[in-house]
Amino acid sequence: MSTSRKKTGVPSDMQISERELLAMTRDLDELHHDTLPKMQAAVAELREGRGTTRRGFLFGAAGVTAGALLIAACGSDSTNKSSSAASTAADGTSSSNKLTGDLAIAALAASLENLAVQTYQAGLDAATAGKLGTVPPAIATFATTVQKQHKDHAAAWNAILTGAGQSAVTGVDKTVQDAVVTPGFANVHNVVDLAKFALGLEDVAAATYLNGIQNAIQDVGAIKVAGSIQPIEMQHSAILHFVLGDYPVPDSFAKVAGARGPDDIIG
Amino acid sequence: MPNNRALSALIEESEDLHSDAMRTTNAGLADLVEQGRDRRADGDIDPDEIVEYQSERSRLLTKSLAGAGLAGIGLTRLLASPAFAQSAPDVQAAQTAASIENLAIAVYNQAAGLSFMKNIPDPAGATVVAFVTKTVEQHTEHMKAFNAAAKQLGGQEQPGPDQVVFDSVVTPALPTLKTPLDVVKFAAELELVAAETYLAEVAAVSDKTLRSTFASIMGVENQHRAILLAVGALLEGGAPELIMLGPPADKLPAAAGSVGFPDTFLKTDQARPAEEGAVK
Numbered sequence: 001m002s003t004s005r006k007k008t009g010v011p012s013d014m015q016i017s018e019r020e021l022l023a024m025t026r027d028l029d030e031l032h033h034d035t036l037p038k039m040q041a042a043v044a045e046l047r048e049g050r051g052t053t054r055r056g057f058l059f060g061a062a063g064v065t066a067g068a069l070l071i072a073a074c075g076s077d078s079t080n081k082s083s084s085a086a087s088t089a090a091d092g093t094s095s096s097n098k099l100t101g102d103l104a105i106a107a108l109a110a111s112l113e114n115l116a117v118q119t120y121q122a123g124l125d126a127a128t129a130g131k132l133g134t135v136p137p138a139i140a141t142f143a144t145t146v147q148k149q150h151k152d153h154a155a156a157w158n159a160i161l162t163g164a165g166q167s168a169v170t171g172v173d174k175t176v177q178d179a180v181v182t183p184g185f186a187n188v189h190n191v192v193d194l195a196k197f198a199l200g201l202e203d204v205a206a207a208t209y210l211n212g213i214q215n216a217i218q219d220v221g222a223i224k225v226a227g228s229i230q231p232i233e234m235q236h237s238a239i240l241h242f243v244l245g246d247y248p249v250p251d252s253f254a255k256v257a258g259a260r261g262p263d264d265i266i267g
Numbered sequence: 268m269p270n271n272r273a274l275s276a277l278i279e280e281s282e283d284l285h286s287d288a289m290r291t292t293n294a295g296l297a298d299l300v301e302q303g304r305d306r307r308a309d310g311d312i313d314p315d316e317i318v319e320y321q322s323e324r325s326r327l328l329t330k331s332l333a334g335a336g337l338a339g340i341g342l343t344r345l346l347a348s349p350a351f352a353q354s355a356p357d358v359q360a361a362q363t364a365a366s367i368e369n370l371a372i373a374v375y376n377q378a379a380g381l382s383f384m385k386n387i388p389d390p391a392g393a394t395v396v397a398f399v400t401k402t403v404e405q406h407t408e409h410m411k412a413f414n415a416a417a418k419q420l421g422g423q424e425q426p427g428p429d430q431v432v433f434d435s436v437v438t439p440a441l442p443t444l445k446t447p448l449d450v451v452k453f454a455a456e457l458e459l460v461a462a463e464t465y466l467a468e469v470a471a472v473s474d475k476t477l478r479s480t481f482a483s484i485m486g487v488e489n490q491h492r493a494i495l496l497a498v499g500a501l502l503e504g505g506a507p508e509l510i511m512l513g514p515p516a517d518k519l520p521a522a523a524g525s526v527g528f529p530d531t532f533l534k535t536d537q538a539r540p541a542e543e544g545a546v547k
Contacts, residue, residue, distance in 0.1 A: 134517065136516040136517040136518075136519060137519070137520070137521035137524070138516055138519035138520065138521055138522075138523045138524035139516055139524060140521070140524065141521045141522065141523075141524030141525050142524035142525060143524075145524065145525035145528070146525075146528075148531075149528070149531045152531045152532075153531070153532075156532070191516065206486060210482055210483060210486070213469060213478065213479070213482040214475075214478070214479040214482055214483075220470050223469060223470050223478075224466075224469075224470045227466045227469045227470060227482065227485065227533070228466065228532040228533045228534070229532060229533075230482070230485070230486050231462055231466070231485050231486040231488075231489035231490075231533045232489070232528055232530065232531065232532065232533060233486075234486035234487070234489055234490050235489050235490060235492070235493035235527055235528040236528060237490070238490035238493045238494055238527065239493055239494075239497065239524075239527045239528065242494060242497065242512060242513075242514075242527075243513065243514070243516060244513060245512045245513025246512065246513075247401070247512065248490065248493070248494045248512075249401070249402070249405065249487060249490040249491060249494065251487065252404070252405040252408040252409065252487060253408070253409075253412070253483040253484060253487065254482070254483045254484070254486045254487060255483075
């Protein structure tokens, strides 16, 4: 692409302090909550106007409205369902791996999103602790923003699960965590390592969604959800490629290589 | 060095993006509810249901005319025309996709020939030229894939661009493109239209192979958009010297970390009608 390729290195000066990093995280959280009233109003409108008609996201045998999905994606107003799901997961009795069909894919997707959230948090924690050396502001912004988007993606899948009468998935894809994340994160010593590591996770998520759309998911509503998320994961991947000095759109067609399947252990 | 005031504005704009994204996601999901159909995706689809689907999708697009930019322009004219929709919905969708790819190829090639695009100082200049070259290659591959799908489904290839968008959007816009930033922003809009159109078709088409094609391309168009948004932000922020593969991360403004992916969920409010680029 450019003739002036320059691999990202670790700058010599600290670019962001712990205080700034925490403030940025807090600001993003506030931004997130700023959006809630508007979204909740829209959901209320939906319920008032069309609440008695079960339409939209049908998933397996049970249905969930996009309104419910929207609420959960905001991380609020689903307290009862979420708390119930959380307690189930806390007991270690998640039934996610007993699910079949589209619901199993939803659980897998939620667990991968949770793993991404957890991994970015680990990266942010390591940065805050000074373990990654200099953390440029743009990298911190990337991590906090992407983490929030993954939280919303997980919430979307969990809304579908709880809407279908299942428990939300609060655990992570243990198969990937144990085989890839845990050993891999031990080798993350700076932001370049972190970016490379994150790139791998984003590519796995995008591939999993693509594989779901192409080969696994049957319900059109679920296809829409997966389809609305996969291109976002690919954008994360493109920016990471760009920052790392690689061509940002390496493939003309998205690939399913690395896609995870419903046999992964969730816990 | 970046212009500090411009960068501050950029950062502020980035913060606004979150609110905007959530608001528009809200609208997009509400639309999904409104147009909710219990359509199965296994190929056994009632043609009447498809007609209803297309009608509903057109209604939603018409509803978004106000301030909708690319999504709205020319749509009224299209909807008023009874001449489209001569072949099967999947064939039309594939042909329309090919027409969008042809349009993108034409726009990139035309933009690359503009004098101010040829004179962007390096490293930005070389980066942009390389991006345009590669992106045209990728759009060409996409176009071939969609045309192959159209033929596989018994239809014709679509050799031309989406004429509605070309006449109503591209032709009037080209004379207004005065700077590289104008071009980058315009290209980003076209990429969004492509990505959203393909997302809409992923859920709408009945042929599984065609669905797979749409699914494998929509994310790539969204990646193009991500890079264009990032490049545009750096141009707008007065930091063209940072436009290179592997930019010095410590010099990037904070907002550069999020400007490439303003939406948490890809929407379909900018999607073009499935019939728009069908071979007449």
